[in-house]
Amino acid sequence: MPPVEELKEWRQLLLWNQFALDEITTKLKILNEECQHLDEGNPIEHIKSRVKSIESISKKLERKGIPFTARSAREHIHDMAGVRVICAFTSDIDKIFTMLSQQTDVKVKKIKDYVGKPKANGYRSFHIIVEIPIFLKGGMELMEVEIQLRTIAMDFWASLEHKIYYKFDKEVPDGLIDELTKTANIVNELDDRMLTINNRIKES
Numbered sequence: 001m002p003p004v005e006e007l008k009e010w011r012q013l014l015l016w017n018q019f020a021l022d023e024i025t026t027k028l029k030i031l032n033e034e035c036q037h038l039d040e041g042n043p044i045e046h047i048k049s050r051v052k053s054i055e056s057i058s059k060k061l062e063r064k065g066i067p068f069t070a071r072s073a074r075e076h077i078h079d080m081a082g083v084r085v086i087c088a089f090t091s092d093i094d095k096i097f098t099m100l101s102q103q104t105d106v107k108v109k110k111i112k113d114y115v116g117k118p119k120a121n122g123y124r125s126f127h128i129i130v131e132i133p134i135f136l137k138g139g140m141e142l143m144e145v146e147i148q149l150r151t152i153a154m155d156f157w158a159s160l161e162h163k164i165y166y167k168f169d170k171e172v173p174d175g176l177i178d179e180l181t182k183t184a185n186i187v188n189e190l191d192d193r194m195l196t197i198n199n200r201i202k203e204s
Contacts, residue, residue: 009070017051017081019134020143043092048084079146089195093149107131122184125150153187
């Protein structure tokens with residue numbers, strides 16, 4: 001394929017992923033506002049979103065041994081469009097997932113439950129890949145979006161872990177890894193206690 005045509009395909013793919021992000025974030029905001037209207041609180045504290053850069057996509061394709069084309073990227077990379085949903089309580093994670101997965105135009109394709117089964121280093125988050133339609137001038141396209149659901153405490157821990165691994169170029173000293181794991185357990189205990197307090201408030 002000529003370079004100009006390939007560039008057009010990449011631009012189109014990135015734009016479609018941005019459209020998919022716009023669609024899913026709108027859905028999430030509507031659900032959050034409806035919960036507030038029904039006096040059920042706001043399960044979502046805030047939302048972050050991003051489309052992977054071409055450089056990041058290129059590195060991921062290279063690691064997988066896949067040709068660097070827009071077509072292969074769309075077929076093999078399922079997190080080009082990513083949304084991070086930050087909640088106050090662990091119960092909100094379940095609530096958001098249930099509400100979103102019940103929508104008829106949202107297809108849940110993959111689930112990774114790192115809340116129920118944390119990673120060895122203590123990382124906790126609930127990851128899902130969903131497929132949603134976007135409606136374009138020429139018709140409808142199905143696009144994938146990765147959604148990460150986590151509490152404020154989980155997000156704080158994950159942010160610190162990312163900074164540490166970046167600073168040490170992934171060669172983190174053992175002592176620091178142990179501290180991170182211990183801190184993850186403290187974060188989990190904090191989430192449990194905060195949920196207990198919130199439940200007591202609701203019952204009173």
